[in-house]
Amino acid sequence: MIEQSNLGIFSFFAGCGLLDLGFEAEGYKTVYVNEFYEPFLDAYKHSRRKMGIAAPAQGYSSQSIEELDGKRMRAMVDQARSSGDIVGFIGGPPCPDFSIGGKNRGETGENGKLSRVYVDLVCAAKPDFFVFENVKGLWRTKKHRAFYETLKTDLVKAGYLLHERLINAIEFGAPQDRDRIILVGFQKTAFAKGDLDWKGVVHPGRSAFEHKWPSMDPFEQGGYRASPNNVPVELTVQHWFDKNKVDSHPNAGHVFQPRAGLKRFLSLPEGDDSKKSYKRLHRWRYSPTAAYGNNEVHVHPFEARRITVAEALSIQSAPREFELPASMTLSAMFKTVGNGVPFLAAKGIAATVKGHIDARYRSKPRSFNLAAE
Numbered sequence: 001m002i003e004q005s006n007l008g009i010f011s012f013f014a015g016c017g018l019l020d021l022g023f024e025a026e027g028y029k030t031v032y033v034n035e036f037y038e039p040f041l042d043a044y045k046h047s048r049r050k051m052g053i054a055a056p057a058q059g060y061s062s063q064s065i066e067e068l069d070g071k072r073m074r075a076m077v078d079q080a081r082s083s084g085d086i087v088g089f090i091g092g093p094p095c096p097d098f099s100i101g102g103k104n105r106g107e108t109g110e111n112g113k114l115s116r117v118y119v120d121l122v123c124a125a126k127p128d129f130f131v132f133e134n135v136k137g138l139w140r141t142k143k144h145r146a147f148y149e150t151l152k153t154d155l156v157k158a159g160y161l162l163h164e165r166l167i168n169a170i171e172f173g174a175p176q177d178r179d180r181i182i183l184v185g186f187q188k189t190a191f192a193k194g195d196l197d198w199k200g201v202v203h204p205g206r207s208a209f210e211h212k213w214p215s216m217d218p219f220e221q222g223g224y225r226a227s228p229n230n231v232p233v234e235l236t237v238q239h240w241f242d243k244n245k246v247d248s249h250p251n252a253g254h255v256f257q258p259r260a261g262l263k264r265f266l267s268l269p270e271g272d273d274s275k276k277s278y279k280r281l282h283r284w285r286y287s288p289t290a291a292y293g294n295n296e297v298h299v300h301p302f303e304a305r306r307i308t309v310a311e312a313l314s315i316q317s318a319p320r321e322f323e324l325p326a327s328m329t330l331s332a333m334f335k336t337v338g339n340g341v342p343f344l345a346a347k348g349i350a351a352t353v354k355g356h357i358d359a360r361y362r363s364k365p366r367s368f369n370l371a372a373e
Contacts, residue, residue, distance in 0.1 A: 012091035016043040016336040022346020032058040046325040070124025092133035123158035132183040139181035160185035174317040174342035200348025216271040238283035240314040249310035265304035317344040
């Protein structure tokens, strides 16, 4: 088995770093971090200082990924390899241009074109592996699927064996119904063939949705409601609120105040998530999504208000110790939380990649620097 300290990641579109945190929890070390929006990058640095995680060896960058030079990135990858590291790129290019509920402009959109930029950078720098995360619309929608297939074709030409899977965050134990397409590639000359053995999956496929979850109940401000029988409580909003002690979390006070009074917050039944916005969560059910911006308001199950940043982080299955700096605007806080990959899903992806690399290393234990083969 490889040593954990010899797995290095270069992170792109890092946001506040929930994807990276999942990899770090599985023993990877972060070598380089790129995030164009500086408030997000500041949040990334803040959270890791609070958690005692070392800064990346090759530093942070807020340079646009469109301006990064492929040859320079290749040199940085080679530098990391020189100490024996197996190097991977991880990133989830902004997805609104492929989202059914988003702008849907596709590959020509301002955000959509960044998927091409990321893939081109992978092809130029040739890391040992990469992870590409995006909305299922890129993979499932006919309008965007052709573009997705061209990306895959270019990656194969660059020497990668590809694996893809449509995952849902709830499969990994996150209290959230959130589909994402995950594309993983390994250099053909370096890694074993065969399917990925997906790790961290505790509720395979659609099994989590087969339980008799509560639907809607009358709203009772501050009221008690006992947990139902025969549902996995660990997937509920209330379980994660309790687990993360959201009321005493550093981000507990970070919440949008209602602009038009409390009437709307008092009228929604608990669990009414039927509308595009103003979805009231049910305490004993999973959350419908993790989009907490101005366009999709998530309402607290039994309080007449929106959810706080601390509560949003808990629904993303973030560790309680993870926090955002108080200096951030509320909009930036909720955007970076909503954009992030749920921590438990990120951890499962990281474990899956590591397991595949381990299998290859066991088959050829003499060659540690796999990229050199």
